[in-house]
Structures are given as structure tokens and as C-alpha cells.
Amino acid sequence: QVYLVQSGPEVKKPGASVKVSCKASGYTFTNFGLNWVRQAPGQGLEWMGWISAYNGYTSTNYAQKVRDRVTMTTDTSTRTAYMELRSLRSDDTAMYYCARSCSSTTYCSGDFWGQGSLVIVSS
């Protein structure tokens, strides 16, 4: 069974950075990309980016809105993906989800999702 287990809630001050982790199990980690999606309180879903570590090569694609502030990485030895967001602002307050790229179609955000990591940005 596929599981994605994310790190716990974070409270950060404006201007700080946060790093959220997503530990995968139940499938071959390097065969699937991972998407990061966030959801502000009471709002819709927003795609942040995608990372893949297929065949030893790391590829990323970031949403234009956060491109200059986000870095996504993976540690294949621990089957863990990370999403770091810098220069945090109050409107970065959201639930952050990791999701495994769908297995049977293209450009699909996720067939399995983590439980979410709440990030609160407040002075």
C-alpha cells in the first residue's frame, strides 16, 4: 500500500523559511514524481511544483508564483521529498500536501496524497 507521511505543523515568522518533508513507502520511489499542492484556509487547491528523481537524475518544475522562493529536493536513500519555501509571507499560511504523480495518465497531480502539513506564518 502506498503511503506518504508528512512532517508536523510549523509556525514561522514573516521572512523566515520552512522545510516540509514527505516520506514515501509502498512503491518504487524513483519511478514516480511528486507534486506539492497547497491550500490556504477556506480556499482552493494551488499547485506549487513537481520533482522527479527518475534514473538518478533530478528534475523540477515550479509554479511561476513561487519559483523564486521554493526549492524541492529528494533523498532517495530515505525515500523522502522536501519542499522549502523562503521569505515567508502571511499569505503562505496554508496546508501543504505532497502527492504522488498518477500512475496511469500524464500531468495528474496525485493518485496518493500525504495527510498535509500546516504552515502558519504569523508575527
Added chain:
Amino acid sequence: QSVLTQPPSVSGAPGQRVTISCTGSSSNIGAGYDVHWYQQFPGTAPKLLIYGNINRPSGVPDRFSGSKSGTSASLAITGLQAEDEADYYCQSYDGSLSGSYVFGTGTKVTVL
């Protein structure tokens, strides 16, 4: 700001059929990119409901169906049940935004 537009809400009585539209443009749905649908209950992660426009993952009831035509897509729920009350999001890919996944604005389904 989402580039896929959905109605904010739809409602129906138990047993009825409801549809949710997802309107895009020539750079996303109209360019031939697939549409996927997610169901989300309050306080939980989204769940994949339909992938590749029309396909249901294992375990998703067949009362959920998807379609796509031109620059739009639709999700239909037939035989509406109380447990279907949730938020629904469409998702596709947009080739004009430096290659970006895009979500719909979301639709709240209420079972009367």
C-alpha cells in the same frame, strides 16, 4: 488565480443527477491535455476521483463519471448520495504558463 472555472456550488436531492462543469481555454483543456477530478472532504486531503478525463481509479463508485469536449470538461454524479457532499476540483495542464499544472476554482456539492 485559477485558470479553470467551476461553479461555486451545485445541489441536488438524494438520487438525483448533478453535473459540475470545468471551463478552460485553448492553452489547457482545449490544447488536448487531460482533465482529472478530485473529491475533498473538510479537513482531509484530496482524493483522485477521475483521471484521464473518463477513468475511475479502483474503488470509486460508477455513479461518478467524467467527460471532456473542446475547452471544457464535466463531472457527473448520478444517484446522488448524502456521502457525496464534498468539494470537487478539476485539474489539467497549461502549456502557456511555463508548463504548469492548474486546478479549477472548486465546487461545493450539497445534498438537499
